Amino acid sequence: MSRKLKIGVLISGRGSNLHSLIEATKTNNFPAEIVIVIANVPNITGLEIAKKARIPVQIINHKNFNEREFFEDELHGVLTKAKVELVCLAGFMRILTDHFIDLWLDKIINIHPSLLPSFKGLNTHNRAIESGAKFSGCTIHFVRPEMDDGPIIIQAVVAIEQNDTSDTLANRILVEEHKIYPLAVKLIATKQISIRNGQARLKNPIYPRSALLNPC
């Protein structure tokens, strides 16, 4: 097995996507390893998940920095020191500046619980339900300066049921999030993704498109 891609996971809370990534890295021949987990908030369950898996953790509390740039300097320093090659935002609730995103261009990905470009931002599930849309889902994308924007790597589709509440829809989408985040990391680590004309493309479509929509 060739060298594993070193990933750093940034979290702000529960950490269920972090958990799915950790579980994936334990599977045979998974081409990436988590070398550090960074939280901008102390005392969150995501940190406990990382510690239990014996992954190095670092808390960089944004409240300790007067300027966003100083916070990001620290973040960049820690990621660089850990030799991170791909940054995975997994419920990271902090807006990053253009400067930071430029430093990590095409090396930073995010998960959003909607079918982007629909329903960017917060309160996603309520807005999806109230729009009358029949489907929602989740998206893994490369990060760009505009929030929840950037080349889409994978999406999974989830039907919106007539009696869905924000919670019931969120729960069903979360199940799919936990499948597609590891898959996106695997595709990047095995160099299956290229970015052309602002779009992420599969170099060798080893997975049929249907498998990318609903991986299992």
Ligand code: GRF
């Ligand atoms: C997920 O729904 C993710 O899509 C969104 O924030 C939530 C984080 O959940 N960006 P968790 O911390 O991974 O459990």
